[in-house]
Amino acid sequence: MIKGKVVVGILPTYNLKNEDNDPYQDKASFVRMYEQRIIEAGAIPIGLLNNNIENYFDICDAYVWPGGNSIQNDFYKVFEDAFKNHKPFLGICLGMQAMATYFNILEDNKKNKELSFYETYEANKESKPYLVRLEEEKISNHSHYVTKDEEKIENAKHKVKIEKGTIMDDIYKTDTINVPSMHTYIVARVPKSLTISSRTEDGTIESVEYTKNGACMLGVQYHPELIKDYKIFNWLVERSLDKYKILVNKEHKIPNNLYFKIVTYDSKCPSIDKRESLMEESVYYAFLELKKAMQEKGYEIDLQSGYRYTIDQEELFNRIVEEKGIEHTNMFVAKPRHSEHETGLAIDVCACIDGKWNFESDEELNILFSYLHSIISNYGFILRYPKGKEDITGYGYEPWHLRYVGSKLFAKEIMDNNLTLEEASNSYTLRYSKK
């Protein structure tokens, strides 16, 4: 992420036709359409160059391997990062073929452990062709060269049939799409680990998927960038926000292996403990925007409590039990490892009214909170403990407690339908620990 925005790494194409060895023709190139589609989906595109490609992995949330004509061996490392760290991957044309090749090699490699990935590739290149040229009679259906000419793009389209229950089905929510393709090679041998999720009428594979162990990888043979297929690029960006869709409550403690970057925030709220003036990094940037939107309406809000260390949650819990008894405490304070504050994704907001910082309920504060609640989903926040949902959330109404869920679409779905995260978990995949 960069300043709370999803970063999508794009692989380049290298110019291999530099026969004169002209150093100025020795180029890596990026086609602007891919960059443009990623920007339109609300993310930041960055180009991945060949030298130590793994240096980019820390800042990339998703990958696009676009069409092109050359593969550098290091490019395959992108797959390792995508499936180990559950980062969404979209391969287009050559990118899909590279995906099929990669998983084929992994399978061949298992049988021949002493060989490296690239040695396996070299050893199998001739005997087990992963990719083959399209049969002559099929070429005209697939290998159109498309220019800016709209009519030619229309002519390059063919029907693609989508299998139910696949990523493709999830993206398009229809059984047939009409999309342009430009290729002469096809995936000939599909490894067992990949699912074929769509084909054309002549049987050509148009998409493959890898979804094992929480991975989210899709390769398509056609060219979604050319027809401004926003659905597929939005999917890529949305899926990379899934790490924020976690459910923490009285029954589900914080999942293991949760690594969020926590940053310090300078709050004006006088009652804040400096140890709690912290938030997850994307929450920080979303909160700055939310605060600014409130200021534009004449409202002053700030952070009263953000990220909380488990040791502090423990101390808070014990203190409230001593002061108000266990029954009251259970209604308002979470047990250690069961508080959203321990994730860095929850914030308690305080408000300044007539120059006085206020955390208690009064009429003016209620007006401020109701305006706040009407806009928070635009910044990826939800009201976590709404009125009338105490039985579901297990907590009393807390107008100040906001929870960052990453996706604005997901936040809107929850806020517009007056849902809780618990209820949303019926139709969305949320990450949570077992009871």
Ligand SMILES: [Zn+2]
């Ligand atoms: Zn709270």
